[in-house]
Amino acid sequence: MAIMIALAGKPNAGKSTFFKAATLADVEIANYPFTTIKPNLGVSYVRTRCPCKELKTDCQKCTDGERFIAVELLDVAGLVPEAHKGKGLGNAFLDDMRQAQAIIHVVDASGSTDIEGNPVPVGSYDPLNDIKFLENEITMWMYGILNKNWVKISRKTTSAGGGRIEDVVAEQFAGLGITDIMARQALHELGLDSKSVVNWTEQDMIDLSDMLRHVSKPLVIAANKADIAPPENIKKLMGLEKDGYKVVPCSGGIELALRMAAKNNFIDYLPGDTDFKILNPEKLNAAQKAALDKMRDFIVKNGGTGIQKCLNTVVFDLLDYIVAYPVEDESKFSDKSGNVLPDAFLIKKGSNAKDLAYKVHTQIGDSFLFGVNARTKMRLGEKHELENNDIIKIVSTK
């Protein structure tokens, strides 16, 4: 299953621009099999250093040693206050969110849009307000689900031979990716158990929903429109990091302009680069040059536009994925036809060679014997945890 990331935020925060930028690919990439075709679902990429350079071989799957691995990006409808009660596109927004493993919360850091997305003078709205607002909408939506099914849940857990509370809660939220382990952890932290179910207050249920939101939908804050944001707003948003948030100043607008310029061969730029090269300066007019200079200032100062960083932060930091490269010929790091490092897979940290085998194909997983680390030629059993950038030959009976 592909990783799906939701882009969420209030109207006019810049989600569509972010989405357009992040899904406009101009890199060497493998065909991506779409499972669902929806206008607001696109393919984006995380960027990682391809091992081919270190191995001094040539692969056909990276650009200048930078490998782009597909993830799905979902542009969800703009969120307005009380969406959980059905306001605006309310439930459409929240239903979209179900399938996502994590959220990029696009915040208008410039403070030029109010809570409903209406334009206001730059700096006049405090973007900190948006953080709790989005979290509250998701929490209250989950609380709504819990509350609606409350009678059923309490009956299931209190009747003779009834289920464990964590299983019942997990079952209720299965569509949201909540496991019994997550539910147990949340219940434990709140000091709630099956025995007390009948005495749970509304606040207990809201707290549980909030905790489950936190574990099942981790989020990164994209402090967007950083190109026009007052520095104190960026500072304020960055201050959230001390509360455990991940915050990335970014500009979807600049990323989109740079990707378009690269696509049209005006510049040499890869998503995530911290600078770019103008290819044919003589073809640019003064206004275009000035615009590119301004964008260069921004990315040099900020270490990129921040868009790639948002995606990488979600996948590698929040969701704890690593990259592994399955190969068939461990001496050439290639498949049978000699294609070097033909595939890159995102797997959860803690995975072993057998888990990787299942990612490649269910049959290969089922008939897994052992893995071979292509660099060291060491045999890897099922207990051996893979490391980031491992290149693995899978030996199976098939």
Ligand SMILES: Nc1nc2c(ncn2[C@@H]2O[C@H](COP(=O)(O)OP(=O)(O)OP(=O)(O)O)[C@@H](O)[C@H]2O)c(=O)[nH]1
């Ligand atoms: N300066 C600046 N403006 C931006 C940036 N990203 C988006 N904008 C502008 O902000 C406005 C809203 O952007 P959209 O991408 O349409 O916002 P949205 O969140 O998708 O809005 P809805 O579709 O209404 O939910 C547009 O005028 C964009 O040009 C940015 O990084 N910098």
